[in-house]
Amino acid sequence: MTERLFEGADWDFHTLQRITDACEEVALGDLGLDVYPNQIEVITAEQMLDAYSSVGMPLFYKHWSFGKQFAYHEASYRKGLMGLAYEIVINSSPCISYLMEENTATMQTLVIAHAAFGHNHFFKNNYLFKQWTDADGILDYLDFAKNYVMQCEERYGRTEVERTLDAAHALMSHGIDRYPGKKKLDLREEEKRAGRRRQHEEEVFNDLWRTVPKGASKTRSAISLERRRKLLGLPQENLLYFLEKSAPRLAPWQRELLRIVRHIAQYFYPQSQTKVMNEGTATYVHYRIMTKLHQQGRITDGNFLEFLGSHTNVVFQPEFDDPRFSGFNPYALGFAMMQDIERIVTSPSDEDREWFPDIAGKNDVMGVLRDVWANYRDESFIGQFLSPKLMRHLRMFHLHDDPEERAGIRVDAIHDERGFRRVRRELARQHDVGYIDANIEVVDVDLSGDRRLILHHHVIKGSQLNETDAKRVLQHLADLWTYDVALIEVDASDKVLREYVVSPRPIAAAVA
């Protein structure tokens, strides 16, 4: 006879312990999940708002933009426009889940199952996270970053540091390596390397070098375009990396700040590519765990109904003409797809056998799902596993909006035999970060002339940059580069669509 985990809505820390143990039993035993050690922290609503505002990282460095976020969130929270998340989870080892104190016991169970086991398993096993993030080192690195920023503020003044960070933040979405490098990221090592770099500079400093006569400088033509591009590592799409390594007049601490922002951006890169999968996994896991606990009689019918209430809210998908509609809800789509896979694996129809010969009727649900969770990202996951049945169920259709087309927006494909593959391909593409972010890269530096930095934006499907924002970002970029910056928008046939040229602001030049 199993005991109830709790009665009513109240909980204390023993309850939390019991809940976690019970969830763990199901998660590891029944579902065969593989997780980082868990650390559960209880926080208040204010702390939750706080965590929200600093991109979900409670240990983040201080910056005014997080204060702005905080003010914004607080205002809408007070007015009741926004509910707070029940939890925040950090991809680290140990995996830290923040639970709000206002949650009822049922909600805490849901949240523990969702975050401490669902997300946790995904973080530990998905290939993107393995490749791009260092769960062991992140907490220490954040701590290092926070202290480093603080020290810089003491040494070089808050305004200077803020200016550099503002610029770095503007370029954050272009501070990412999209292709895996030679080495795995080791954030613990980063901190030591920063120290060693400084030490090395101090050790090898010798004023005499200044007095050594320089050889005749190479003639301009000596460095060919090809050679120059190679020396500078061009083309380079990681703008922050390029500036850190090649911007001529940045102080060492500024380079280190760029590096920090770049590392943080990189850390979040997998999360932006796996929203649907990550939430789908966590939602599926909490659903399985809660159902199991209910079957075992560890939570009452009342508690289970409460859970179902929240669960239904979370996986609610409004239709496109609903005023609440704002794109696909990753929870809803992810959860629906996970359940659909479960159905295909256990009781496939003929259609499923045709579409998914590999998994249909395989009967090992968790085996298939664990494999999916480990080896796909949103784009490939949808492209591979969105079934005709689910497309029919969600009544998906594809719109093609060409501004040139007078007649209006064309319905390109719908959920029918002819359209399944096209709808699926388009939806997958919508979740491909390669299409979401503008494709901007550094192509050249005019070394022989005025050191102008030249960037190209490869325009896809005629979608150009927003002018005001582009100018502002380029201003930041120019301030860091300290010489002119040119951004050229070219289309697929290399036709120039638009050209921006921005000069650095004088104050920034004085800094360097």
Added chain:
Amino acid sequence: MPIHIIDRRLNPGGKSLENRQRFLRRAKSLVQGAVKKTSQERDIKDVLEGGEVTIPLDGMHEPRFRREGGTRDMVLPGNKKFIEGDYLQRSGQGSAKDSGPGEGDSEDAFRFVLSRDEFVDLFLDDLELPDLAKRKIAQTESEGIQRAGYTTSGSPANISVSRTVRLALARRIALKRPRKDEIEELEAAIAACTDEDEREVLLAQLEKLKAKTKRIPFIDPLDIRYRRFETVPRPVAQAVMFCLMDVSGSMSEHMKDLAKRFYMLLYVFLKRRYKHVEIVFIRHTDRAEEVDEQTFFYGPASGGTLVSSALQAMHEIVRERFNPSDWNIYAAQASDGDNSYSDGELTGMLLTDKILPVCQFFAYLEVGESGGSAFDLSDSSLWTLYERLRNSGAPLSMRKVSERSEIFPVFHDLFQRRETAQEKAAP
């Protein structure tokens, strides 16, 4: 697998306050402008409440490369009647997107909530109280504890170990207490010694050293020092604010409202500078009386006008209850400017001889009817009188107000932070 459950709630709240302060500092001029604008529309009571302000996003913008326009493809759920090849009419330019903070165009305004303190701080930021010299220490209001050196007696909890050990060390050196290794060396020498006689001598020496060690203790009660604390009175400045108002028939509701706003502002302002602020309400017609706030603003009264009666009443109250050497005295008088001509001389005398010498600050606010410009009429009798006094060197501040919206500018104007030199030049 071990699971750690940690209660983080006990950590002090407001961790994001630092970020918030940074944000406010950065947006200071914008927020300040917004605060002033908001407060003009508000009721005086609400000015204190803090609340929502809206600032333009310019300068607080966090730009990103964003793409727009071009051909768009989208997959949507919930198809009802479309079939492949249908064309949908474009409705306007697409619905407005939700925008988070900082997204969207720079014209967007950014709304957020300021706390009460933040609001008042920003609101009064560039104001200063004139003549703060006479800050008085209140009787026994507050006492603080302060470190004050060391003492030879005290409670064991207050023992200063480092100081004690230092003294003990000095004493041991001064009295030449044998060190432990000296004794050990001697003992070793004795053990190694073969010569009987020499051994005797050494033993005697050892004996002597040991006796000395016993005589001179490692730590003597004499060495012990305690940390000493002293209670010091904390200065608490106190102020009293006199509100004088003419409530004769010629004062309309609108005028009273203006006066009330001014008093409230002054109160908020004083409250921020002094821990204790007392308010005395004196209303007058042809005779004056001290009343409570409710009566002051709303109680019906009628009669002639004798300003001197109010000044006399204030003078008496000061004499009875607020010793000028203990209190900072502020006074604000509001009136429509009527006064009977026979009263002018007495008023002038009371003011220059009795009132102004004890006041930090005396402001006269002449309120007028809404719509009527304060300046196109000929000066009222009271204004003429005060102006004369001021020209002969009396420290009076005077302003005319006829619209609600003028209250804040006038108030700002009165308490504007000025160069000290100027202040002295124009007493």
